[in-house]
Amino acid sequence: MTDQQPLDPTHAFAELGRIKLHETDLDGVLLQVATLAKRTIPGIEDASVSLIRAKNARTAAFTGELARQMDERQYEEGGGPCMEAAATLAVVSVPDLGDEQRWPHYTPAALKAGVHSSLSVGLPMHEDVTGALNMYSRKPDAFDDEAVVLARTFSGYAAVAVSNAHTYDATTTLAQHMQAAMEHRAVIEQAKGIIMASRHCTADEAFKILSKLSQDTNRKLRDVAAALVEQAPASPKR
Structure with a gap:
């Protein structure tokens, strides 16, 4: 996916509110969320949205292969920042993977792929479905405190759009x-x-x-x- 110009947060929040549910499906909304996040939150090289239901996890949207590969590695290993964020609906920040000890199987694979920092924010979806907005960077300490705060705020707006899309999708089905x-x-x-x-x-x-x-x-x-x-x-x- 080609890079686009950075977007002011206020404009990004407005874009999330203007998503026309009758013109897209749930995955389409999630792709817009990932794309807007990449343009809005400083430090992101690739972003994705994970959906988790029981033991089934999938990456529903991604802005680049790096994000998809990192998500899927976590699904395979059964642990990682995106899965923890989805399970706890919290912010999981990894400033430097070189110093990370929480996921002994995922971390070496991420470092080998060139990822050095990440940020995942839980997204409440619908009933038994949870999700996470995942942000990856090849640089350590890519997400400072301001980026973390912005990611949390962005995810709040995104959660509303995603919840509405999920309800609309379920009702249509x-x-x-x-x-x-x-x-x-x-x-x-x-x-x-x-x-x-x-x-x-x-x-x-x-x-x-x-x-x-x-x-x-x-x-x-x-x-x-x-x-x-x-x-x-x-x-x-x-």
């Missing part, structure tokens, strides 16, 4: 599932009507016939119903 369920129910009812007319049976008997056909052909009930409706002769026009 639920609506899509409900719409699909209604469509499936409609085609099943049509198929039952066709069976009732041809077999002169009740609705319950028609459903049993449809269910048995589904089992015998090892196909989903809705697929069997759809095929039956499609094969049915069209009603004569009056």
Whole structure:
């Protein structure tokens, strides 16, 4: 991703508030968060956003390969600043990885990759999902006290945008599932009507016939119903 001009924090906060949820998805919002963080918080070479649910962790957005690789190394080792920040929803600052003792497996790998300092801030997401905004630098002591304070403030604004995006995404997905369920129910009812007319049976008997056909052909009930409706002769026009 190409570098962009530094952004004034006030403008960055306004950008977070102007994200149009209907024009993107959750990962799109998270990419905007990572990109704005890189442009706003001094010292960042690469930024990312981690999402963690139970034991499953993934990097949902990143501004460069360095951030993605460092995140994934922490997932593999089961520990590191981004995972600690996500678990505690706190700020985890690593001024100099050369002096770091907390993560004996991750630290050598990070140093080998050229990372010498990092900053991770926990992001409350939604119910059982937590996250972290991760910032990496090849320089030691890249994030001074002012950068830490700014990162904490930025993350507060980002958390609101991310929470709204997660809720919007979940609501949209639920609506899509409900719409699909209604469509499936409609085609099943049509198929039952066709069976009732041809077999002169009740609705319950028609459903049993449809269910048995589904089992015998090892196909989903809705697929069997759809095929039956499609094969049915069209009603004569009056």
